Amino acid sequence: MTEERILKQENKGFYITTPIYYVNDVPHIGHAYTTVAADVLARYKRLCGEKVLFATGTDEHGKKIQRSAQQQGRTPRALADEVVRRFQDAWKLLDISYDDFIRTTEDRHAAVVHEMWNRMKAAGDIYEGVYEGWYCVPDESYWTEKELVNGACPVCGRDVEKVQEQGYFFKLSRYQQRLLEHIETHPDFILPASRRNEILSFVREGLKDLSITRAGFDWGIKVPDNPKLVIYVWLDALLNYLTVAGFSRDGERFKQFWPPSLHIVGKDIIKFHAVYWPAFLMSAGIPLPEHIVAHGWWTLGDVKMSKSLGNVVSPESLVSTYGTDATRYFLMREVPFGLDGNFSDTAVQTRINSDLANDLGNLLSRATGMVVRFAGGVLPAPDTADQFDTALQQQSAELSGAYDAAMNTIEFHAALTAVWEFIRGANRYVDQTKPWQDAKAGNTQRLNTRLYHTIEATRIAAIYLIPFMPGTARTILAAVSQETKGLGLKQLAAWGGSAPGVSIAQAQPLFEKKTDALKAGANAGSSAAEPRQPAGRKKGTDGQGPAQSAAKPAQPPMMTPIISIDQFKTVELKVGTILSAQKVEGSSKLIKLEVDIGEKRTIVAGIGKSYAPEDLPGKRIVVVANLQPAELFGIQSQGMLLAAGDPEHLGLLTVDRDAANGTRIK
Ligand code: ME8
Numbered sequence: 001m002t003e004e005r006i007l008k009q010e011n012k013g014f015y016i017t018t019p020i021y022y023v024n025d026v027p028h029i030g031h032a033y034t035t036v037a038a039d040v041l042a043r044y045k046r047l048c049g050e051k052v053l054f055a056t057g058t059d060e061h062g063k064k065i066q067r068s069a070q071q072q073g074r075t076p077r078a079l080a081d082e083v084v085r086r087f088q089d090a091w092k093l094l095d096i097s098y099d100d101f102i103r104t105t106e107d108r109h110a111a112v113v114h115e116m117w118n119r120m121k122a123a124g125d126i127y128e129g130v131y132e133g134w135y136c137v138p139d140e141s142y143w144t145e146k147e148l149v150n151g152a153c154p155v156c157g158r159d160v161e162k163v164q165e166q167g168y169f170f171k172l173s174r175y176q177q178r179l180l181e182h183i184e185t186h187p188d189f190i191l192p193a194s195r196r197n198e199i200l201s202f203v204r205e206g207l208k209d210l211s212i213t214r215a216g217f218d219w220g221i222k223v224p225d226n227p228k229l230v231i232y233v234w235l236d237a238l239l240n241y242l243t244v245a246g247f248s249r250d251g252e253r254f255k256q257f258w259p260p261s262l263h264i265v266g267k268d269i270i271k272f273h274a275v276y277w278p279a280f281l282m283s284a285g286i287p288l289p290e291h292i293v294a295h296g297w298w299t300l301g302d303v304k305m306s307k308s309l310g311n312v313v314s315p316e317s318l319v320s321t322y323g324t325d326a327t328r329y330f331l332m333r334e335v336p337f338g339l340d341g342n343f344s345d346t347a348v349q350t351r352i353n354s355d356l357a358n359d360l361g362n363l364l365s366r367a368t369g370m371v372v373r374f375a376g377g378v379l380p381a382p383d384t385a386d387q388f389d390t391a392l393q394q395q396s397a398e399l400s401g402a403y404d405a406a407m408n409t410i411e412f413h414a415a416l417t418a419v420w421e422f423i424r425g426a427n428r429y430v431d432q433t434k435p436w437q438d439a440k441a442g443n444t445q446r447l448n449t450r451l452y453h454t455i456e457a458t459r460i461a462a463i464y465l466i467p468f469m470p471g472t473a474r475t476i477l478a479a480v481s482q483e484t485k486g487l488g489l490k491q492l493a494a495w496g497g498s499a500p501g502v503s504i505a506q507a508q509p510l511f512e513k514k515t516d517a518l519k520a521g522a523n524a525g526s527s528a529a530e531p532r533q534p535a536g537r538k539k540g541t542d543g544q545g546p547a548q549s550a551a552k553p554a555q556p557p558m559m560t561p562i563i564s565i566d567q568f569k570t571v572e573l574k575v576g577t578i579l580s581a582q583k584v585e586g587s588s589k590l591i592k593l594e595v596d597i598g599e600k601r602t603i604v605a606g607i608g609k610s611y612a613p614e615d616l617p618g619k620r621i622v623v624v625a626n627l628q629p630a631e632l633f634g635i636q637s638q639g640m641l642l643a644a645g646d647p648e649h650l651g652l653l654t655v656d657r658d659a660a661n662g663t664r665i666k
Helices: 031-045 063-071 076-093 107-122 174-185 193-204 232-239 241-242 251-257 268-285 315-322 324-334 345-375 387-408 412-433 437-440 444-465 470-479 489-493 565-569
Strands: 014-020 053-060 100-103 125-137 139-144 161-170 226-231 262-266 290-296 299-301 341-343 575-585 590-598 601-603 618-622 630-632 635-638
Touching: 014 125, 014 241, 031 053, 031 076, 031 262, 031 299, 031 489, 053 076, 053 139, 053 232, 053 241, 053 251, 063 076, 076 315, 100 241, 100 262, 100 590, 107 125, 107 232, 107 241, 107 268, 161 226, 161 268, 174 193, 174 268, 193 262, 226 232, 232 241, 232 268, 241 635, 251 635, 262 341, 268 290, 290 630, 315 630, 324 345, 324 412, 324 470, 341 345, 345 412, 345 444, 345 470, 387 412, 387 444, 387 489, 412 444, 412 575, 412 618, 437 444, 444 489, 601 635
Parallel strands: 014 053, 014 262, 053 100, 262 290, 299 341
Antiparallel strands: 125 139, 125 161, 575 590, 575 618, 590 601, 630 635
16 A cells, blocks of 8 residues: 555554444445454464554434334434444455444543544634534535535536534644644554545635534434534544543543544545544544545445445355355455455456365475375374475465565555465475475385475465454364464464474364355345435425336436346335325325235325326335335425336336235245
């Protein structure tokens, strides 16, 4: 990511964070990506003997969460409690070794937010005023009229809301110069360079003061002395990093871990971390984080994967299909950190088959198999090394430098590439030295040296895999009867660590080859399946989609991408029967339907120019059942029916044989 080694070995503990994730919906691989990356670095630093504080958690306040809860007819707290469990379960499945999981609804956090509010106020940086502008609820961000793209949020393309509120502002403008100086004098503060440049030009354009309160709802931390207002959710959320470090609560922990060594975030939230966050800290007189690293986006069919766009792959489905370590490996190996990557199961399967099953699996299998076949399952001591043996040792020494360099510049794919060059080198060593010929010829000393070297190379590869694939590394080390207890990376990876005389059995295959597509339901786990709204596409007031609305897009439609069967399976289509229908007052084309799709749903459909309400009851229809609910003319529409044709001559899609209400369409 940078030429320089940025993660320095220091006496201070290594404090690494992920963003804290919104609880409006369940986790997907975008979140898994950030969290696995942070976990890999945390494990690496622990292996290097450093004291590590690795934190993740959930962002639970704000209008977005309150609205999602409302749409589901639950309290925000109940929604948060359930989704937090989903995140924690996902992290367990992915073997994430966090030290702290912070929820912004915890008391320890509210105390920190109040303390920081008071400090920023005492610094003269908080003042009262009226905010007038636009607000994007899905992104919880403010926009000016000028920043909107075709009247919509410039980041997610969704509708924005006009806001006029009395509240409080933070004097962000006051920190423009100091922030610029800091970024300019600390070239590694924001990484990669592309993001640093983006932030530099944003700051140079001029920073406006930031509205830091919201009115009109109560799901948030209240402003001290003015409990009618809640604190802006991004101010609340960013302060989580202080809470975890023990700010104003645990002096010892704070001293050991502040400032954070590394915030890992997606590029979507770099502005909040690299502009607002340092300015808040400057105001409160607290040292700034050392590095903020933004990675790229995972896309599915080249569209950004996101909960609110509904095109997500869940970590659970990936782990159940491919296993924990293959998932972790794929995420870290496939795409250079910082760049975008397109997810496909073909890509995952290719990695599993060639890198994991072939290269790594094969090495373990032949290393252990040869000890069983040619040495009775007992690891022999090596004899004098020849040029093949020393070349392999030399390769392991080179790997050490390449691996450390890559890890300290946050280039996971490069670290893994280096490990795989070594693994392939070890396989080549076996192919070239043909130990079975020494066995046949009775060259016991040479044979023993080959067996030892092959096992030793396998052990060393496993050591370097500990941060990436902890379970697999454990399995390999157990198979070669070696332990890691208490030793650091340097000692563990030094040549000669395998103890001759240990028993070794034929290892089972590490990874199964995969050739099928992600199995059915692999993308389940996302309740959202809303079609994307490209930036600038303004939704009609009558709703969205062909049957809910006849509103024309404001720009030419995007090219329809080819989708995989798995993408198609994320859309839950069900057979239903219309129970009742009535015109929606004030709309010329909307009809409110009660529909039975195995359960009763209300659907608002834009079919009023083609059907009279009285003609509809009893009709069999096809419904998109997992579409995010939308409010149309004050009525919550809980799905979309399918129809074809122009708005005046629509025909409803139906099934031509008996199928019970609720039958899933395949
Ligand atoms: O933004 N590809 O939470 P969030 C890669 N609560 N990474 C992705 C991704 C994708 N398609 N989608 C999400 C918030 N991510 C705030 C953060 S921090 C003080 C508050 C990852 O649930 C990526 O790390 O929307 C991104 O920054 C984060 O999830 C956003 O998660």
